[in-house]
Amino acid sequence: MSDSRPIIEIDSVEFGYDPGTTVLRGVDLTFDRGEFVTVIGQNGSGKSTLVKHLTGLLEPDEGSVTLYDGTGESYDTRRDSITDLSAHIGYVFQNPDDQIFHTRIDEEIEYGLKNIGVPPDEREERIESVLEATQLEEHRYGNPFSLSIGERQRLAIASVLAMEPDVICVDEPTTGQDHAEARKIMDILQDYNDRGHTVVAVTHDMGLAAEYTDRVVVVKDGDVIDDGPPEEVFLRGEVLEESNIRPPQITQVGIQLEEESPADVLEEMWLTVEDAYDDIESFHRREPAPTGVAERGLGSVDD
Ligand SMILES: Nc1ncnc2c1ncn2[C@@H]1O[C@H](COP(=O)(O)OP(=O)(O)OP(=O)(O)O)[C@@H](O)[C@H]1O
Numbered sequence: 001m002s003d004s005r006p007i008i009e010i011d012s013v014e015f016g017y018d019p020g021t022t023v024l025r026g027v028d029l030t031f032d033r034g035e036f037v038t039v040i041g042q043n044g045s046g047k048s049t050l051v052k053h054l055t056g057l058l059e060p061d062e063g064s065v066t067l068y069d070g071t072g073e074s075y076d077t078r079r080d081s082i083t084d085l086s087a088h089i090g091y092v093f094q095n096p097d098d099q100i101f102h103t104r105i106d107e108e109i110e111y112g113l114k115n116i117g118v119p120p121d122e123r124e125e126r127i128e129s130v131l132e133a134t135q136l137e138e139h140r141y142g143n144p145f146s147l148s149i150g151e152r153q154r155l156a157i158a159s160v161l162a163m164e165p166d167v168i169c170v171d172e173p174t175t176g177q178d179h180a181e182a183r184k185i186m187d188i189l190q191d192y193n194d195r196g197h198t199v200v201a202v203t204h205d206m207g208l209a210a211e212y213t214d215r216v217v218v219v220k221d222g223d224v225i226d227d228g229p230p231e232e233v234f235l236r237g238e239v240l241e242e243s244n245i246r247p248p249q250i251t252q253v254g255i256q257l258e259e260e261s262p263a264d265v266l267e268e269m270w271l272t273v274e275d276a277y278d279d280i281e282s283f284h285r286r287e288p289a290p291t292g293v294a295e296r297g298l299g300s301v302d303d
Pocket residue numbers: 017018023041042043044045046047048049050
């Protein structure tokens with residue numbers, strides 16, 4: 001849960017990869033300590049470029065990105081080195097193979113810890129702890145490149161989590177993963193967030209954005225065009241159409257039902273199948289069940 005203290009401030013950031021080109025167009029954005037935020041938007045809208053600015057991997061041409069560490073200390077991504085920043089903010093690449101380069105899993109995790117000066121005993125503790133958190137204990141001495149793609153993604157996340165940054169940024173962590181692996185990855189991030197850390201994830205999976213995160217930031221053509229809780233952002237049809245985003249399917253069903261059905265089924269907008277199930281079940285407890293519904297297991301007040 002967020003505590004309303006800013007942890008990152010992005011102020012009027014402009015950026016282009018090549019002279020004369022513009023990818024980010026004056027972005028203003030603040031992230032609070034303890035938030036779990038997803039950044040969404042169509043391909044090429046600038047999501048990765050924006051998130052790489054948070055970690056200092058890219059520096060703004062104009063404007064500034066400031067990180068606050070909670071003790072009153074602040075870091076400017078243009079002034080401070082990536083090593084100084086990496087103790088406070090970590091970035092997990094979209095493709096884990098862009099990040100992994102050791103031939104042993106524990107050494108891969110240890111590399112970042114050595115870089116930020118963690119002493120050997122503590123390194124060992126942290127390695128064990130993140131291997132457990134990411135369910136990779138049995139692979140500790142194995143070669144990262146013999147892992148499945150999902151396990152490699154978890155290793156990439158583990159290497160960053162081991163450094164215990166205040167903020168972890170993950171770029172499309174579930175792309176190419178099956179449903180079970182995608183949930184495992186999101187659960188790892190959720191656990192980290194539950195321990196008070198800030199998580200910023202780029203995703204194209206609206207279902208996961210809706211289910212896991214407190215706040216959705218919508219990027220289009222290098223600027224933020226919407227920002228709010230998923231239950232609000234996914235109702236703003238015009239913004240979604242403009243940015244070519246479709247809300248989760250269950251949310252679309254809820255929206256259509258509200259528009260077209262006179263029945264008062266929805267207590268609040270559905271973001272997950274569980275939300276829908278709960279409302280439908282409670283609706284059928286209030287109203288006489290239509291013929292056949294009880295047989296299909298939704299029940300009625302007399303059941
Ligand atoms: N290294 C680079 N050099 C030049 N242009 C780049 C580079 N990386 C990205 N771009 C361009 O910047 C724009 C924004 O790209 P970015 O990867 O930030 O978008 P994105 O929203 O993350 O896209 P996707 O969802 O496809 O990953 C695109 O036009 C892209 O072609």
